[in-house]
Amino acid sequence: MTQTSGVKGLEHATSPQRENLITILQDMQANFHYLPEAKLREVADRLRVPLIQVFHVATFYSCFSLEPVGKHLVHVCLGTACHVRGAPRVLDRLLQELRLSQPGTTKDCEFTVKTVRCVGCCALAPVVRVDADTHHHLTQAKVRGLLRRYHREAPVPAAA
Amino acid sequence: MPNLQSVQELEAFRTACQRAIDPARPCISVCAGSGCSASGAREVLQTLRQILERQGLQDTIDLKSTGCHGFCEKGPVMIAWPEGTFYNRVAVRDAAEIVASMSNGRRPVERLLYQDPVSGERVQKEEDVPFYRRQQRILFGNNGRIDPKAIEDYLRVGGYSALARVLSGGTPEQVVDSVKRAGLRGRGGAGFPTGKKWEVCRKNPARPKYIICNADEGDPGAFMDRSLLEGNPHSVLEGLIIGAYALEASEGFIYVRSEYPLAVEHLGVALAQAEEFGLLGENILGSGLNFHIRLVEGAGAFVCGEETALIASIEGRVGEPHPRPPYPAEKGLRGKPTVINNVKTWASVPVIINRGADWYASIGTAHSKGTMVFSLVGKINNTGLVEVPMGITLREMIYGIGGGVPRGKQLKAVQIGGPSGGCIPASLIDLPIDYEALTEAGSMMGSGGMVVMDEDTCMVDVARYFLEFLEDESCGKCFPCRKGTQRMREILTWISQGKGSEEDLRLLEDLAWMVRETSLCGLGQTAPNPVLTTLRYFREEYLAHVREKRCPARVCKELITYRIDPTLCDGCGACVRVCTSEAILGEKKHAHEIQNAKCLRCGACLEVCQPKAIVVT
Numbered sequence: 001m002t003q004t005s006g007v008k009g010l011e012h013a014t015s016p017q018r019e020n021l022i023t024i025l026q027d028m029q030a031n032f033h034y035l036p037e038a039k040l041r042e043v044a045d046r047l048r049v050p051l052i053q054v055f056h057v058a059t060f061y062s063c064f065s066l067e068p069v070g071k072h073l074v075h076v077c078l079g080t081a082c083h084v085r086g087a088p089r090v091l092d093r094l095l096q097e098l099r100l101s102q103p104g105t106t107k108d109c110e111f112t113v114k115t116v117r118c119v120g121c122c123a124l125a126p127v128v129r130v131d132a133d134t135h136h137h138l139t140q141a142k143v144r145g146l147l148r149r150y151h152r153e154a155p156v157p158a159a160a
Numbered sequence: 161m162p163n164l165q166s167v168q169e170l171e172a173f174r175t176a177c178q179r180a181i182d183p184a185r186p187c188i189s190v191c192a193g194s195g196c197s198a199s200g201a202r203e204v205l206q207t208l209r210q211i212l213e214r215q216g217l218q219d220t221i222d223l224k225s226t227g228c229h230g231f232c233e234k235g236p237v238m239i240a241w242p243e244g245t246f247y248n249r250v251a252v253r254d255a256a257e258i259v260a261s262m263s264n265g266r267r268p269v270e271r272l273l274y275q276d277p278v279s280g281e282r283v284q285k286e287e288d289v290p291f292y293r294r295q296q297r298i299l300f301g302n303n304g305r306i307d308p309k310a311i312e313d314y315l316r317v318g319g320y321s322a323l324a325r326v327l328s329g330g331t332p333e334q335v336v337d338s339v340k341r342a343g344l345r346g347r348g349g350a351g352f353p354t355g356k357k358w359e360v361c362r363k364n365p366a367r368p369k370y371i372i373c374n375a376d377e378g379d380p381g382a383f384m385d386r387s388l389l390e391g392n393p394h395s396v397l398e399g400l401i402i403g404a405y406a407l408e409a410s411e412g413f414i415y416v417r418s419e420y421p422l423a424v425e426h427l428g429v430a431l432a433q434a435e436e437f438g439l440l441g442e443n444i445l446g447s448g449l450n451f452h453i454r455l456v457e458g459a460g461a462f463v464c465g466e467e468t469a470l471i472a473s474i475e476g477r478v479g480e481p482h483p484r485p486p487y488p489a490e491k492g493l494r495g496k497p498t499v500i501n502n503v504k505t506w507a508s509v510p511v512i513i514n515r516g517a518d519w520y521a522s523i524g525t526a527h528s529k530g531t532m533v534f535s536l537v538g539k540i541n542n543t544g545l546v547e548v549p550m551g552i553t554l555r556e557m558i559y560g561i562g563g564g565v566p567r568g569k570q571l572k573a574v575q576i577g578g579p580s581g582g583c584i585p586a587s588l589i590d591l592p593i594d595y596e597a598l599t600e601a602g603s604m605m606g607s608g609g610m611v612v613m614d615e616d617t618c619m620v621d622v623a624r625y626f627l628e629f630l631e632d633e634s635c636g637k638c639f640p641c642r643k644g645t646q647r648m649r650e651i652l653t654w655i656s657q658g659k660g661s662e663e664d665l666r667l668l669e670d671l672a673w674m675v676r677e678t679s680l681c682g683l684g685q686t687a688p689n690p691v692l693t694t695l696r697y698f699r700e701e702y703l704a705h706v707r708e709k710r711c712p713a714r715v716c717k718e719l720i721t722y723r724i725d726p727t728l729c730d731g732c733g734a735c736v737r738v739c740t741s742e743a744i745l746g747e748k749k750h751a752h753e754i755q756n757a758k759c760l761r762c763g764a765c766l767e768v769c770q771p772k773a774i775v776v777t
Binding site for chain 2: 017018019020021022023025026056057060061062063064078079080081082083084085086089092093096116117118119120121122123124125127132134135136139140141
C-alpha cells in the first residue's frame with residue numbers, strides 16, 4: 001500500500017490545491033465510509049493546511065463522519081413535509097427497533113441511522129432512504145418490515 | 161457526434177433531429193424523477209421494455225424516461241403519445257395493458273386515467289387535469305417531453321435557440337438589458353433584481369469573472385430545483401452560457417447538493433454532451449466565446465445556500481458567510497466579480513431571450529414578474545410541483561390546484577418560504593402570492609416551498625421544529641444567530657411541554673426582534689420569522705399552552721393523553737401488538753384500556769385502530 005492509497009485527488013495531483021479540500025474529503029468518505037484520522041493528517045500535510053482547518057471542514061459539513069458507519073446507511077428525512085406527516089414517530093420506532101437511544105450505529109454494525117433535512121421527496125412524505133433506495137409513505141407499522149428487507153436478523157425485540 | 165462550429169450548423173442539426181422522428185409515432189414517456197422512481201417507475205419502465213421486446217414492438221413504439229412532471233402524488237405517471245394520454249398510479253401489472261392499448265386501436269386504458277375527485281369523471285389529457293389546467297409551465301413544460309440524458313431531445317423542442325440568437329446578433333449589453341426589462345428577480349428567495357446584479361458585475365473591470373448556479377436547495381419542503389436539474393438540465397446550462405456571454409465570464413460553477421444523486425448524474429451527462437457538441441468549451445459555436453462549467457457537490461450544510469457561504473465552500477473552506485458589502489458581484493469567488501443565481505433564475509434566461517422581455521414582463525404583478533415554481537406539500541390532496549404566474553391567490557393554489565385539504569379537515573395555515581419563512585393563516589386565503597405581499601404578511605417568497613397545515617398541526621410545535629432546524633444549521637459564526645436560535649428553541653420547547661409562562665412569550669418576541677436585527681446573514685435575519693408569524697396569527701394557541709397547559713391541536717406529547725372509547729373498541733388486540741411500552745391492557749373481544757403512566761404517546765395504536773376507538777384529549 002502506498003502512503004496515499006484510497007485518497008483520490010492526492011494520488012495523482014502533483015500539487016494538490018487547498019481549494020480541493022472538500023472534494024478530497026468527499027472521495028475519502030465515499031471510499032472508507034468515514035474519515036480516518038491518519039488520512040486527515042495526511043491530507044493536511046499534503047495540502048499544507050493546518051490540521052485544525054481540515055478538522056474544521058470535516059466536522060462542519062454533515063456528509064462527513066469521523067466514526068465508521070454500518071453496512072446499511074438509513075437516512076430518516078425530517079424535512080417539513082415529513083415532519084407534519086409523522087416522521088418523528090417513524091424515527092422513534094426505527095431507533096427502538098434497532099435498540100439505539102439516538103441516531104448512530106448499531107452494535108452489530110449493520111445499520112447506521114442518520115437524520116437528514118429533506119431529500120426532496122416531499123410529495124411522498126414521510127420518507128426514509130436506506131442506502132440508495134427511497135421508501136415512501138412510511139408508518140410506524142412498516143418500520144420492522146423495512147429493516148428486515150436489509151438484514152434478516154434485525155435486532156428486533158418481541159412486541160408486547 | 162457533431163462538433164457544431166457555427167449557429168448555422170446548430171440549426172441544421174436541429175432540423176435533422178426534428179425530421180428523424182415522426183410526430184405520429186407512438187411513444188410512452190415515463191416520468192423517472194425522484195418522486196416517481198420512489199413509487200416504482202423504474203420497475204414499470206423495465207417491464208414496459210421487456211414487453212415491447214418480447215412482442216417485437218421496440219421499433220414501433222418508443223419508450224422514453226423523462227424528468228419530473230410535477231404531479232408526484234399520483235406517481236408513477238406517464239404519457240402515451242401521440243394522443244397525449246395521461247396515466248397515473250401505474251403499476252408493473254398495468255404495463256401489458258398499456259402496450260396492448262397502443263398497438264391495437266389506441267383506446268386508452270380507462271381505469272388508469274386521472275379521475276376528477278369532484279365529478280368522478282376520467283380525464284384523458286394531462287393539460288385537462290385540474291392540477292395542470294391552472295398552471296403556466298414555462299420552465300417545467302418540457303420536463304415531460306424530453307429525455308434529460310438526450311441533448312437531441314432538448315434541441316428538438318427548441319433548446320439552445322436562445323443561445324444561437326444571442327451569439328448571432330445580440331450584444332452582451334442587450335442581453336443584460338433584456339433581463340432587466342423582463343423584471344426577472346432572483347428565484348432563490350430574496351428576490352433581488354437579476355438584471356441589476358448582472359449590470360454591477362458587467363461594469364466591473366476586474367478579470368476573470370465567474371458565474372455560479374446555486375443548486376444547494378436546502379429548504380426542507382422544496383424540491384423544484386432538483387426536479388428541473390433532473391428533468392431538463394440543458395435549460396440551466398443554456399442560461400449559464402448566455403450569462404457567460406453577457407457577463408464575459410470564463411468559468412462557471414454549479415453547486416449542487418450531494419443529497420440529489422440523480423440531479424448530479426444528469427448534470428454530468430448534460431455537461432459532457434454540451435462539450436461534445438461544441439456548446440461549451442473553447443470558441444463556442446465559432447463565436448469566440450470560451451466558457452467552462454465545473455460541477456461542485458455540496459457537503460451538506462444548509463447555510464451554504466447563502467451566497468457568500470456557498471462561495472467559501474467552493475473555495476474548499478467551511479461554509480461561513482461574511483458580511484456584505486462587498487457583494488459577490490463586486491468581489492466574489494477568489495476575490496473576483498461573481499454573479500450567483502438560483503437554478504430557476506438561470507433557466508428563465510433562455511425563455512426571456514426567446515419570447516422577449518415584454519412578453520415575460522406581461523406575466524405576474526407590478527413588481528413580481530414571470531412565473532414562480534412552488535412545491536405544494538403537507539396536508540394537501542394534490543402534492544407536487546406547481547408553476548404559476550406571480551400574483552395568483554393562495555385560495556387558487558390550495559383549492560384550485562391542490563384540490564384542498566385531505567379527509568375533510570380544516571385548513572389552518574400555509575407555511576411559505578422554507579424554514580425561515582412564515583406561517584400564513586387560513587384567514588389570509590385571498591392573499592396574492594408575490595414578493596411584496598408575502599413580506600408584508602411576515603413571510604417571504606423563499607425558494608417556493610409551500611407546506612399546507614391542517615387543524616391537526618400545532619403551531620407551537622411547528623415553530624419549535626423550525627427553530628430546532630435553524631439552530632442545527634446555524635453556522636455559529638455570529639452570536640445573535642448561534643445563541644438566539646438556541647434560546648428561542650428552548651423557550652418553545654418549554655411552552656410545548658406546558659412549562660412556559662406569558663412572560664416567556666414576551667421574552668420570545670424580544671429575542672426574535674433582536675436576532676432579526678443583528679444577525680450577520682440571511683439565515684439569522686429570517687430565522688425569527690416562524691416565531692413572529694405564529695405569535696402574530698396564532699397567539700391564542702400559544703396562550704392555551706401557557707395558561708391552560710393545553711395543546712388544542714393535540715400534538716404536544718406532554719399535554720395530551722390517550723384513552724380508548726370502550727363503546728367503540730371491539731377488542732381486536734391490534735393496538736396491544738404494536739404498543740412497545742406495554743401500556744395497553746385488555747382481553748380479546750373486550751374493550752381495552754390504556755395505562756397512562758406507561759403510555760409514551762407515540763401514536764402507534766392510533767395508526768392501527770380500525771374502529772377508531774382511540775381518543776386523544
